[in-house]
Structures are given as C-alpha cells and as structure tokens.
Amino acid sequence: xxxxxxxxxxxxxxxxxxxxxxxxxxxxxxxxxxxxxxxxxxxxxxxxxxxxxxxxxxxxxxxxxxxxxxxxxxxxxxxxxxxxxxxxxxxxxxxxxxxxxxxxxxxxxxxxxxxxxxxxxxxxxxxxxxxxxxxxxxxxxxxxxxxxxxxxxxxxxxxxxxxxxxxxxxxxxxxxxxxxxxxxxxxxxxxxxxxxxxxxxxxxxxxxxxxxxxxxxxxxxxxxxxxxxxxxxxxxxxxxxxxxxxxxxxxxxxxxxxxxxxxxxxxxxxxxxxxxxxxxxxxxxxxxxxxxxxxxxxxxxxxxxxxxxxxxxxxxxxxxxxxxxxxxxxxxxxxxxxxxxxxxxxxxxxxxxxxxxxxxxxxxxxxxxxxxxxxxxxxxxxxxxxxxxxxxxxxxxxxxxxxxxxxxxxxxxxxxxxxxxxxxxxxxxxxxxxxxxxxxxxxxxxxxxxxxxxxxxxxxxxxxxxxxxxxxxxxxxxxxxxxxxxxxxxxxx
Amino acid sequence: xxxxxxxxxxxxxxxxxxxxxxxxxxxxxxxxxxxxxxxxxxxxxxxxxxxxxxxxxxxxxxxxxxxxxxxxxxxxxxxxxxxxxxxxxxxxxxxxxxxxxxxxxxxxxxxxxxxxxxxxxxxxxxxxxxxxxxxxxxxxxxxxxxxxxxxxxxxxxxxxxxxxxxxxxxxxxxxxxxxxxxxxxxxxxxxxxxxxxxxxxxxxxxxxxxxxxxxxxxxxxxxxxxxxxxxxxxxxxxxxxxxxxxxxxxxxxxxxxxxxxxxxxxxxxxxxxxxxxxxxxxxxxxxxxxxxxxxxxxxxxxxxxxxxxxxxxxxxxxxxxxxxxxxxxxxxxxxxxxxxxxxxxxxxxxxxxxxxxxxxxxxxxxxxxxxxxxxxxxxxxxxxxxxxxxxxxxxxxxxxxxxxxxxxxxxxxxxxxxxxxxxxxxxxxxxxxxxxxxxxxxxxxxxxxxxxxxxxxxxxxxxxxxxxxxxxxxxxxxxxxxxxxxxxxxxxx
Numbered sequence: 012x013x014x015x016x017x018x019x020x021x022x023x024x025x026x027x028x029x030x031x032x033x034x035x036x037x038x039x040x041x042x043x044x045x046x047x048x049x050x051x052x053x054x055x056x057x058x059x060x061x062x063x064x065x066x067x068x069x070x071x072x073x074x075x076x077x078x079x080x081x082x083x084x085x086x087x088x089x090x091x092x093x094x095x096x097x098x099x100x101x102x103x104x105x106x107x108x109x110x111x112x113x114x115x116x117x118x119x120x121x122x123x124x125x126x127x128x129x130x131x132x133x134x135x136x137x138x139x140x141x142x143x144x145x146x147x148x149x150x151x152x153x154x155x156x157x158x159x160x161x162x163x164x165x166x167x168x169x170x171x172x173x174x175x176x177x178x179x180x181x182x183x184x185x186x187x188x189x190x191x192x193x194x195x196x197x198x199x200x201x202x203x204x205x206x207x208x209x210x211x212x213x214x215x216x217x218x219x220x221x222x223x224x225x226x227x228x229x230x231x232x233x234x235x236x237x238x239x240x241x242x243x244x245x246x247x248x249x250x251x252x253x254x255x256x257x258x259x260x261x262x263x264x265x266x267x268x269x270x271x272x273x274x275x276x277x278x279x280x281x282x283x284x285x286x287x288x289x290x291x292x293x294x295x296x297x298x299x300x301x302x303x304x305x306x307x308x309x310x311x312x313x314x315x316x317x318x319x320x321x322x323x324x325x326x327x328x329x330x331x332x333x334x335x336x337x338x339x340x341x342x343x344x345x346x347x348x349x350x351x352x353x354x355x356x357x358x359x360x361x362x363x364x365x366x367x368x369x370x371x372x373x374x375x376x377x378x379x380x381x382x383x384x385x386x387x388x389x390x391x392x393x394x395x396x397x398x399x400x401x402x403x404x405x406x407x408x409x410x411x412x413x414x415x416x417x418x419x420x421x422x423x424x425x426x427x428x429x430x431x432x433x434x435x436x437x438x439x440x441x442x443x444x445x446x447x448x449x450x451x452x453x454x455x456x457x458x459x460x461x462x463x464x465x466x467x468x469x470x471x472x473x474x475x476x477x478x479x480x481x482x483x484x485x486x487x488x489x490x491x492x493x494x495x496x497x498x499x500x501x502x503x504x
Numbered sequence: 505x506x507x508x509x510x511x512x513x514x515x516x517x518x519x520x521x522x523x524x525x526x527x528x529x530x531x532x533x534x535x536x537x538x539x540x541x542x543x544x545x546x547x548x549x550x551x552x553x554x555x556x557x558x559x560x561x562x563x564x565x566x567x568x569x570x571x572x573x574x575x576x577x578x579x580x581x582x583x584x585x586x587x588x589x590x591x592x593x594x595x596x597x598x599x600x601x602x603x604x605x606x607x608x609x610x611x612x613x614x615x616x617x618x619x620x621x622x623x624x625x626x627x628x629x630x631x632x633x634x635x636x637x638x639x640x641x642x643x644x645x646x647x648x649x650x651x652x653x654x655x656x657x658x659x660x661x662x663x664x665x666x667x668x669x670x671x672x673x674x675x676x677x678x679x680x681x682x683x684x685x686x687x688x689x690x691x692x693x694x695x696x697x698x699x700x701x702x703x704x705x706x707x708x709x710x711x712x713x714x715x716x717x718x719x720x721x722x723x724x725x726x727x728x729x730x731x732x733x734x735x736x737x738x739x740x741x742x743x744x745x746x747x748x749x750x751x752x753x754x755x756x757x758x759x760x761x762x763x764x765x766x767x768x769x770x771x772x773x774x775x776x777x778x779x780x781x782x783x784x785x786x787x788x789x790x791x792x793x794x795x796x797x798x799x800x801x802x803x804x805x806x807x808x809x810x811x812x813x814x815x816x817x818x819x820x821x822x823x824x825x826x827x828x829x830x831x832x833x834x835x836x837x838x839x840x841x842x843x844x845x846x847x848x849x850x851x852x853x854x855x856x857x858x859x860x861x862x863x864x865x866x867x868x869x870x871x872x873x874x875x876x877x878x879x880x881x882x883x884x885x886x887x888x889x890x891x892x893x894x895x896x897x898x899x900x901x902x903x904x905x906x907x908x909x910x911x912x913x914x915x916x917x918x919x920x921x922x923x924x925x926x927x928x929x930x931x932x933x934x935x936x937x938x939x940x941x942x943x944x945x946x947x948x949x950x951x952x953x954x955x956x957x958x959x960x961x962x963x964x965x966x967x968x969x970x971x972x973x974x975x976x977x978x979x980x981x982x983x984x985x986x987x988x989x990x991x992x993x994x995x996x997x
Contacts, residue, residue, distance in 0.1 A: 012948045013977065036722065036744065038948045039703040041756060043536065043627065053979045093977060095948045096705065099762050107763075110639070134536065135631035135760045142635040146603070210532040212589065229529065251529065263534060267628045269592050270600075455505045455531045455588050484506065486546045486586060 012038060012095070014074040018081070018088045025130040026060035026083070028094060029075035035064045038096070045097040045133060048076075050084050058083050059097050059131055102126040103136055110143040117156040124160040124257045137264045141272060149274030151315070155322060157274060161282040165255040166232055168205060168287045170239070174380050175203045177289040178372065179280050181296050181312075182214055183303035185337035185445045186463075188347045189295070190218045191246055191405065192354055192369035196395045197376050198244035199404035205239045205287040207249030212266040215448035215460060219248035220344040221351070224457050226414020238411045246408060254286050255279075273312070277319060284325070291326045293376050297334035301441040306331070328379050332368065336439035336467045339365040343453040343460015345419045346481070352416065355402040364466075370396060422451070422458045422481035424488040428495060430471045434503045439467055443500030447480065451491040456483040465501070477501050505531060505588070507567040511574070511581045518623040519553035519576070521587060522568035528557045530564075531589070538590040538626060541569075543577050551576050552590050552624060595619040596629055603636040610649040617653040617750045630757045634765060642767030644808070648815060650767060654775040658748040659725055661698060661780045663732070667873050668696045670782040671865065672773050674789050674805075675707055676796035678830035678938045679956075681840040682788070683711045684739055684898065685847055685862035689888045690869050691737035692897035698732045698780040700742030705759040708941035708953060712741035713837040714844070717950050719907020731904045739901060747779045766805070770812055777818070784819045786869050790827035794934040799824070821872050825861065829932035829960045832858040836946045836953015838912045839974070845909065848895040857959075863889060915944070915951045915974035917981040921988060923964045927996045932960055936993030940973065944984040949976040958994070970994050 014030075028048060030040075040046060042064045049057045060080060069075060074094070076086060086092065105119045115123075123140060126132045132140075149157065178193050194204050208218035208228075219228045229251040230238070238245045250259050258279050265271055284292050294316055298309035313329040320327035339350040339362040353361030354369065373395075374388025383391045395401050406416055444461060452459035462479045465471060478501065482488035507523075521541060523533075533539060535557045542550045553573060562568060567587070569579060579585065598612045608616075616633060619625045625633075642650065671686050687697050701711035701721075712721045722744040723731070731738045743752050751772050758764055777785050787809055791802035806822040813820035832843035832855040846854030847862065866888075867881030876884045888894050899909055937954060945952035955972045958964055971994065975981035 037716075039705060039743070044756075044760070049979060049983075051977065051979050053982050093979060095942075095945060098942075099706075103762060110635070133760055134627045135757045138628035138631035139635055139761055139763075142603070142632055142639075146635075146639060212532060213592075223530075250532070263537075264628045267537070267626055268632055269596060270632075449588075449591075452588060484544065484586060486542060486544050489546045490542075 013091045013093050014072055016086050016088060016090050016092055017069055017073050017075050026058060026079045027063050027077040028060045028080065029063040029065050029069070031069050031071050031073070032064045032066050034071050035062060040096065043133065045131070046094045047097045048080060049093050050086070051091070055084055061130065100126055100131050100136070102132055106136065106140045106143055109147060110139065112147050114150055114153055115156070117159065120153065120156040121160040121163060124157070124164050127257045127260050128164045134264055137261060138268060141261065141265055141268060141270055141275070144272035144274055145270050149272070151318060154274045154277055154319060157278040158282045158285070158323070161255050161257045161278060162285055164257050165286060166253065168232060168236060170203055170205070170288050172203045174201070174291065175205065175287070175289045176291040176293070176376055176380060177204065177206065177284040177287065178293045178376065179284070179295065181303055184297045184334045184441055185215055185342040185448065186339040186347055186350065186365070187297065187334070188218065188221055188339065188351050189365065189369040189372055191222065191351045192365070192396070192401070193373045193376065194244045194246060194408070195355060195401040195405035196369070196373040196392050198242065198408070199395055199400045200377065200382050200391070202243065202376070202380060202382065203239060204244040205235060205289070206244060206246055207252060207254070207283060207287065208246065209249055211454035215342050215445050215453035216344045216347050217454065218246065220454045220457065221347045222246045222412070224345045224348045224419060225416060226409045226412035228412065238408070242404070242408045242411045244404070244408055245412065247412065249283060255282050258282055273315070277315060281319060281323065281325070285323070291376070291380050292320065292328070293372060293379070294327065294329040295332055295372060296329060297332050299334040299441070302334045326379060328375055330372070330375060334441065337441060337444055337463060338362070338368060340463050341460060342444060342448045342463070343451070343481070344457040345421055346460040346462055349419050355396070355405050357397055357399040357402065366396070420458060421460070422456065422483045424482045424485055426480050426488060426492055427476045428478045428480065428498070428501070430473055430475045430477050430503050432503055433472045434470070436465050436467055436469045436471060436501065437504045438502035440500040443498065447491060447495055447498060447500060450494040451480050451482045452484070452487040456487065459483050459487065471503055477503070506584045506586050507565055509579050509581060509583050509585055510562055510566050510568045519551060519572045520556050520570040521553045521573065522556040522558050522562070524562050524564050524566070525557045525559050527564050528555060533589065536626065539587045540590045541573060542586050543579070544584070548577055554623065593619055593624050593629070595625055599629065599633045599636055602640060603632065605640050607643055607646055608649070610652065613646065613649040614653040614656060617650070617657050620750045620753050621657045627757055630754060631761060634754065634758055634761060634763055634768070637765035637767055638763050642765070644811065647767045647770055647812060650771040651775045651778070651816070654748050654750045654771060655778055657750050658779060659746065661725060661729060663696055663698070663781050665696045666783065667694070668698065668780070668782045669784040669786070669869055669873060670697065670699065670777040670780065671786045671869065672777070672788065674796055677790045677827045677934055678708055678835040678941065679832040679840055679843065679858070680790065680827070681711065681714055681832065681844050682858065682862040682865055684715065684844045685858070685889070685894070686866045686869065687737045687739060688848060688894040688898035688901070689862070689866040689885050691735065691901070692888055692893045693870065693875050693884070695736065695869070695873060695875065696732060697737040698728060698782070699737060699739055700745065700747070700776060700780065701739065702742055704947035706762070708835050708938050708946035709837045709840050710947065711739065713947045713950065714840045715739045715905070717838045717841045717912060718909060719902045719905035721905065731901070735897070735901045735904045737897070737901050738905065740905070742776060748775050751775060766808070770808060774812060774816065774818070778816070782818070784869070784873050785813065786865060786872070787820065787822040788825055788865060789822060790825050792827040795827040819872060821868055823865070823868060827934065830934060830937055830956060831855070831861060833956050834953060835937060835941045835956070836944070836974070837950040838914055839953040839955055842912050848889070848898050850890055850892040850895065859889070913951060914953070915949065915976045917975045917978055919973050919981060919985055920969045921971045921973065921991070921994070923966055923968045923970050923996050925996055926965045927963070929958050929960055929962045929964060929994065930997045931995035933993040936991065940984060940988055940991060940993060943987040944973050944975045945977070945980040949980065952976050952980065964996055970996070
C-alpha cells in the first residue's frame with residue numbers, strides 16, 4: 012500500500028509509522044505491530060518499522076514517518092512510502108527451537124540479541140524467549156554465549172587502572188541500601204568502582220531512585236567515564252547509559268511477566284560488570300523466607316556465579332547474607348538515603364545493621380583486591396567510615412553527579428502504625444513491608460515510604476509506634492491506610 | 505507522581521497516558537507499560553492505563569490523558585492526576601499456574617479472558633498464556649471453558665430461523681476461496697449463513713480481503729444482522745465486529761509468534777460460530793505436505809472438533825480434503841475474486857477445481873441441514889450454481905454490503921515466469937507460491953498476486969508460461985522478481 016508521507020517532528024527512538032486507525036484496520040495491523048517499509052527507489056532496500064495508530068489528524072492515504080525513517084530513505088513531506096506486513100523474523104525460529112528443548116549456539120543467541128536491540132522482535136516474541144529460557148533452562152555454555160552476545164551488542168568502557176571492582180546485591184530486601192556506602196568506603200581507598208544501578212520495578216526503591224534524591228543519575232557513557240576518572244567511582248542509573256541495551260529490554264519484559272530465568276539473571280549481572288571493565292566482583296545474595304531465594308537456592312546460585320566468572324577470567328567472591336527482615340529504618344528513596352547519610356556521617360549514628368553489613372561487604376572487597384590483608388578488611392573499612400573519609404568521597408561523587416548533600420524532607424502526609432498488643436516483634440515480612448511502601452507511592456514518589464520504629468525481637472507495648480507511613484498526597488496516604496488495615500507484615504506476639 | 509492533565513482530543517480505544525520520554529525514564533516505564541492512575545478524589549478509585557511516550561510537545565510535569573480517562577475521572581485540562589507503577593495482574597498468577605502444568609477451572613480461564621478484553625494484560629503476558637497453552641496443552645474441559653469464556657466476554661447474535669449454518673476452512677492453501685461460492689449456493693436455497701471471515705496475516709489473501717475488492721466488509725453487529733435478515737447471508741470481516749474480542753487479541757499475538765495452540769484454534773473457530781448463533785457447522789481441513797496439517801493430524805483434529813461440538817450441542821460435519829497444490833488460478837485478493845466470479849457466473853467457466861470443491865462442500869451442508877436427501881446434495885448444489893441462482897444471491901449479498909460486481913483490474917506491473925525446461929509439472933508448493941504473492945504486495949496491495957497458468961501433472965514446453973506475477977508498483981514487482989530468481993515453488997521435470 013502506498014501512502015503519502017507527513018512530517019513528524021519528534022523521534023520515537025525506533026522507526027515508527029503512524030497510520031489512521033481505519034487504514035491500519037484495513038491492512039490488518041495494530042498499534043505495536045511491525046511492518047516493512049520501502050520506497051520507489053528500491054536501491055534503498057527495506058526497513059522494518061513499528062505501527063502506531065491515531066484516530067484523527069491524518070488522512071487514510073497518509074502516514075506519519077518518524078525521523079529515523081525520514082533519514083534512512085531521505086524522505087520529504089509529500090513523497091510516498093510503501094508499506095506491507097512484515098515477514099516473521101529469523102530469530103523467532105531460533106526461539107522456537109529453544110522452546111522445543113534444543114540448546115542454541117553462539118550465532119543463534121547472538122541473532123536473537125541483535126534483533127532485540129534492533130527492535131526487530133516484539134514484546135510478545137521477547138516474552139516467548141524468556142518463557143523458553145525459563146521452561147527449558149540454559150546450559151552454562153549457553154549462558155556464556157548470552158553474556159557475550161549482550162556485550163557484543165552494546166558498548167564497553169575501559170579504564171587504565173587494574174583494580175576495577177563491582178558489587179552487586181540480589182534485590183528483594185527493603186532498605187538494603189549498602190551500595191552507596193560500600194562505593195564510598197572502597198573508592199576512598201583507591202579502588203575504581205564504576206557502579207551502575209537499576210530503578211525499582213517491583214520494590215520500593217532502587218539504588219538509582221535513592222541517589223536521585225540528592226544528585227543526577229542519568230548520564231551518557233562518556234559522562235560516566237569522566238565522573239569515574241575524576242572521583243574513582245559513580246552511582247548512576249544503568250538504564251540511561253545504553254550500555255547493554257539487550258539486557259534492559261529483556262529485563263523490562265521479565266518484570267511484566269514476573270519471571271526471572273536464572274540464565275538471564277546471571278548474564279544480566281555479569282554482562283554489566285564486564286561492560287564497565289570490572290575485573291573483581293563481589294556478589295551479595297540475601298536469603299530467607301521472605302527474600303527472593305532460600306538458603307539452598309542461594310548456595311546453588313553461588314556455585315553458578317563462581318563457575319561462570321572463572322570461565323570468563325573474573326575474580327569473584329559471593330557472600331550469602333541472612334535476610335529475615337528489612338535493613339535499616341527507612342524504606343523508600345528519600346527514607347533510605349537518610350539512613351545512608353546517617354551511616355556515612357561520622358557525627359551521626361545510622362542504623363547499626365546497615366552500617367555493619369556495608370562494612371562487612373567493603374571488607375571482603377578490600378581483601379580480594381589486596382587493599383587489606385586477610386582478616387583486616389573489616390577493620391580498615393570500619394576505620395574509613397568512622398574517620399569521615401568515606402563520607403568525603405561520597406560528597407565528591409555526589410558533586411560530580413551535579414548534586415549536593417541536603418536535608419531530605421519526607422512526604423507531608425503521614426500516619427503512624429501502632430501495635431495492637433504488648434509483646435515481642437516476631438515477624439517483619441520483607442514482601443509485605445515493601446508493598447506498604449509502594450501503596451504509599453514508592454518508588455515514583457521519592458519522598459514517600461515507611462519508617463520502621465522496631466526490629467525483630469524488640470519488645471513493644473500496646474499503642475507503641477511500629478512504623479510511620481509517609482506519602483506525598485492525601486490520596487496516596489489513604490491508599491496506604493486502606494492497604495494496611497489488613498496489614499500483618501509486622502507481627503507482635 | 506502528580507502530573508497536570510493536558511487534553512487529548514482523540515481516543516486510542518484503550519486508556520492511555522502520554523508522558524514526556526524523560527518523565528517516563530524517571531519513573532522507569534516505557535511505551536506500552538501499564539500504570540495505575542488516580543486523582544485526589546479517592547472515591548473514584550484507580551484505573552489502569554497504558555503509557556505512551558513523546559519526545560516533545562508536553563512538559564515534564566504534564567500528561568496527555570486519553571478520552572476514557574478524562575471521562576472516568578471527570579477530568580478537565582489543568583487538573584492533576586497521580587500515576588504509579590501498576591501492580592502485577594491477578595491473571596498473571598493464573599497463567600503461571602498453567603505454565604507450571606496445572607489445569608485451570610472456568611473461573612480462572614474467564615479471569616484471563618476478561619483481563620485480555622479489558623486491556624489488563626500486556627502483549628508479553630498474552631504471549632506467555634499462548635506459550636503455556638502450547639507447551640502444556642489444554643484438556644477438552646479447559647477448551648470448553650475457553651470457548652465459554654470467549655463468548656462470555658463478547659457479543660452474541662440471535663436469529664429466529666432454525667437453520668443457521670456456518671462453514672470454515674482451515675487456512676494455508678493459496679486460492680482456496682470456496683467460502684463466497686458456498687455461501688451463495690446455500691443461502692440461495694434458504695439457509696441462513698452469517699459468515700464472518702478473517703483478513704490474511706501470513707497468507708496472500710483472506711476471504712475478507714477478497715470480498716473487499718467488490719464491497720465493504722467492515723460492519724457493526726447491528727448492520728450484520730440487518731444484512732443477513734435481508735439476504736440470508738453475509739461475507740464480512742470478523743475483526744471489525746467486536747464480537748469475540750478476546751479471540752481477536754489472542755490471534756493477533758499468535759500470528760506474531762507463529763504459534764497456534766490447538767485448544768485456541770478449536771476455541772477460536774467454535775466460539776465464532778456460536779456467537780453468530782450457528783447450529784450447524786461444516787469444517788474443511790485441507791491436508792498435505794505443504795498444507796498446515798498432514799493426514800494424521802487432520803484426522804486427530806476432526807475427532808476433537810466432533811467431540812467438542814457434541815458437548816456443545818452443535819451439529820457438525822468435518823471433511824478432510826487433499827491439498828497438494830493451490831486451488832484455482834488466481835492468488836491474491838482481486839485474482840481470487842476473479843476466479844470466484846468466473847465460477848459463479850453461469851456464462852463463464854471458472855477453474856474446475858474451485859468449482860468442484862465448492863459444490864462438494866455445499867452438498868455436504870445441504871444434506872446435513874435436510875435441504876437435500878443423502879447423496880443428492882452435490883447435484884442440487886451444482887444445479888443451483890449452473891442455473892445462475894447462486895450468482896444472483898451473491899450479487900444480492902454484495903449489494904447489501906454496499907458493493908457491486910465490477911470488472912477487476914490487476915496490478916499494472918507484471919512479469920511472466922517461464923518454464924526452464926520441457927516436462928511435466930511435478931510440484932506446486934503452497935507455501936512458496938504464497939510467499940511469491942506476498943512479495944508482490946499481497947495482501948495489502950489488493951490488485952497484486954500470482955496467476956497460475958499450470959497445475960500439477962500439466963505438460964509444458966521450455967519457455968511456456970508457468971505463472972504471471974502482478975504488482976501495483978514497479979518496486980514491488982522488483983521485489984517479487986528478486987524473490988523468484990531462486991524460486992522453486994513450481995517444479996517441472
């Protein structure tokens with residue numbers, strides 16, 4: 012079908028052809044479907060694009076072409092393009108091979124990853140790939156192919172220094188915000204830590220959301236390099252870098268499906284470390300009843316991380332940490348940042364559990380990189396923290412990320428949750444406390460969240476405050492109040 | 505996050521919130537993700553919506569809300585809405601139960617179908633459902649639940665007449681356009697046939713595309729009823745009716761994945777027949793090496809159709825037809841319509857194979873509905889066709905669908921495919937001939953396609969015409985020529 016081109020001034024990131032709804036109906040395509048586009052000048056070949064539909068504004072024989080199409084074909088307004096249904100992508104056949112139980116080779120996995128990055132696979136097709144990885148599993152060989160394919164279809168950083176280190180905690184534990192503290196301690200001792208983090212999707216806050224309460228987190232690869240060259244570390248949002256775009260896209264769909272195939276989890280973490288040039292990696296796997304994994308699974312995961320890292324020439328250490336309850340007092344971006352600042356500032360006393368865990372992880376890193384002798388890592392880390400050296404480094408990084416340390420304000424609307432009985436705190440449910448914070452507006456509302464007044468084992472009286480819920484608006488607070496009416500995430504008995 | 509509402513004058517069919525790309529990045533959502541929306545007036549509750557992103561035109565603290573949102577919350581421009589990440593849908597847990605191998609009950613299947621219709625499941629989630637049905641299979645009980653759920657979440661038609669009949673051919677055979685002829689024969693003998701058809705997605709033409717070369721095919725349920733009440737039959741596009749919306753949405757994703765789980769295939773066909781009130785159904789399953797199914801699979805499918813129909817109180821007959829090559833001469837919407845008209849018009853002689861198959865299928869329908877005695881169906885059908893009675897009825901239906909019989913013109917650009925040797929035609933590959941027609945522009949270009957000059961077993965000399973390719977533009981013709989350079993879909997030996 013030939014259509015007259017209308018100019019579209021904005022870029023959609025991917026090639027998009029916007030059609031009148033009726034035109035789309037006529038050829039049997041819907042918003043989000045892929046079509047093939049070409050022009051009378053066949054030497055310019057074909058290009059695949061995504062359909063968008065609109066109810067008005069263009070005529071039935073017109074199409075709005077996004078800037079990448081205009082550029083590719085050298086289009087001017089009024090010229091014609093030809094569109095047709097896109098043929099099935101080659102990757103789809105490979106995905107179905109995996110779904111049927113066959114192992115894939117590097118070429119095949121690379122084709123899938125290439126098509127994901129090139130927007131040649133739809134959400135539905137990527138979902139099928141995730142479903143195949145999840146139901147059929149991936150061999151270690153396939154996982155390595157996946158890591159190499161993700162790196163192959165992305166950008167890499169290189170640092171002159173040898174001691175480039177990374178740290179990763181498996182998510183799921185509210186308040187487990189050790190990263191900013193560990194980065195501050197270790198980089199103040201000369202290690203290079205180009206740390207990229209994610210935003211929260213199913214939790215109340217990600218490290219990126221937390222840092223964003225003080226500084227910018229959205230940088231380009233070039234800017235990241237500059238920040239790290241200057242300060243030794245950074246705390247930026249990985250999604251904005253376009254570093255491993257395949258991984259970002261797969262994770263986005265995984266979150267929708269709430270499926271996290273092990274191979275992709277391993278590949279996602281390791282590929283990001285390799286992309287920033289890390290040679291040393293510390294992985295923290297919190298385990299427990301209301302954590303992402305139990306002890307057995309955590310041990311299995313550790314074995315796989317170690318084996319993979321060895322094959323890829325990486326120094327790795329994997330620690331399993333017990334996670335029966337949230338860490339620190341604040342849950343939510345600003346509330347967690349407050350805990351982090353209280354731990355970093357030698358003039359304040361932050362939550363002991365957050366401080367201890369951060370020191371423990373830092374000690375491990377210092378020992379594995381030779382910055383501390385065996386058994387002395389924890390002492391050196393604790394000293395660096397209490398001397399204020401780590402806090403100074405943290406301020407330096409925040410400044411390099413165009414921010415500064417400010418007094419954080421929490422949501423204007425608040426409500427206390429009181430204990431209904433006298434007794435001991437017997438349960439702090441990670442998942443339910445997380446859900447409460449989300450109902451209050453986290454992670455989108457940065458000043459919202461939950462402040463915990465108690466921890467496991469504490470004795471409380473009837474009427475004592477267990478937690479305070481903060482929200483940025485009355486309606487959000489009401490939603491949280493409605494949610495916690497049947498809330499049994501903190502149990503006193 | 506609170507955003508100021510900007511008015512959006514057009515409806516997207518589903519609730520949409522358009523955000524500035526940077527705003528979307530900041531909260532970690534992408535185009536196509538679901539978010540929850542509410543206002544300060546909490547009594548109005550929450551509504552889930554789909555995110556759209558835009559690069560310019562709105563500010564970072566603004567959102568364009570589609571008309572359904574404006575209506576639901578009684579919004580005016582300048583008011584604020586609150587958005588947050590949407591929680592996982594309930595259906596997702598049910599889908600994952602199926603993926604783990606459990607059978608689902610009616611309530612569960614109905615929840616999934618309800619969420620599909622209500623746009624509460626994303627493409628990725630629907631893909632997971634399809635993948636689960638495909639990999640784990642569905643029991644007959646589940647298939648019946650699926651049919652009932654699809655009907656439950658759609659619209660139904662009722663006719664006063666008792667002899668409401670439907671006919672369905674499993675696709676995949678180019679030129680197999682018996683439907684218009686069968687409908688014309690049977691309705692001219694007093695049967696009621698409210699026939700809905702699909703558009704081509706992976707083939708060169710669907711019945712709806714073919715009819716559209718002469719008449720409108722996009723009607724509402726009300727209009728369909730009117731056409732059938734007047735003429736006894738119709739030949740409309742099922743997708744435009746909104747009759748079984750769940751089915752349309754599932755099929756759309758299935759086509760993307762090129763997966764067609766048997767349960768959904770059965771449910772899709774039977775639910776559409778039930779929705780238009782059919783009591784009698786004839787199913788045609790073409791089988792063969794380059795058809796969708798082989799003989800064994802066809803027999804298995806027949807058994808399942810019969811068992812299902814019996815449990816649903818439907819009269820059914822399933823015929824297996826051999827399909828070693830395309831039917832008729834024309835492949836593509838207009839080219840196939842030409843064959844249909846030549847068969848219907850008693851003054852012309854259309855392709856014998858198309859005529860014979862249409863008569864055979866019509867005979868079966870006449871016998872199962874008692875319009876002909878056993879063994880006499882074929883004779884009556886043939887007579888109705890040769891007398892011109894069927895053609896008159898066809899013209900009546902076309903007129904009721906706001907069309908008329910015209911001389912069809914094919915694509916202006918054409919190219920003959922000549923035989924490279926003298927011999928017998930040994931192979932006519934359904935799939936490859938279909939691909940050739942699609943390269944020429946089918947199904948979007950209605951006047952494009954392939955005209956076959958030979959059939960299996962024909963003797964040809966070197967240089968004889970095997971087929972003619974028609975295209976609507978030079979560039980499309982060139983694509984087809986490029987494709988058929990290595991074309992071995994017609995083999996002479």
